[in-house]
Amino acid sequence: MAQLPVMEGGRVVGIISANEMFALAAHFLSAWEKRSGITLAPMDLKPGVIGQITDIVEAAGAEL
Numbered sequence: 001m002a003q004l005p006v007m008e009g010g011r012v013v014g015i016i017s018a019n020e021m022f023a024l025a026a027h028f029l030s031a032w033e034k035r036s037g038i039t040l041a042p043m044d045l046k047p048g049v050i051g052q053i054t055d056i057v058e059a060a061g062a063e064l
Helices: 018-028 049-059
Strands: 003-008 011-017
Touching: 003 018, 011 018
Parallel strands: none
Antiparallel strands: 003 011
16 A cells, blocks of 8 residues: 655655545545436537526536
C-alpha cells in the first residue's frame, strides 16, 4: 500500500495512503452519489435544442 507524507511548512505532519487519496477524490467528484443517466439519439444541435432537452428532463422531475 503506497503511503505519502503530509507536509505543512516544510515539516512532515502525517501520512496518507493512496487508497485514502482515491476515496477523497471520489468524494469530491460525487462518485458515490446515486445517479442515473439518459442516452439521446444523434441529432443536429441547432439553436434552442439544448433548452428543449433541458425542459423535457426537468418536466420529468429530474435535476440537471
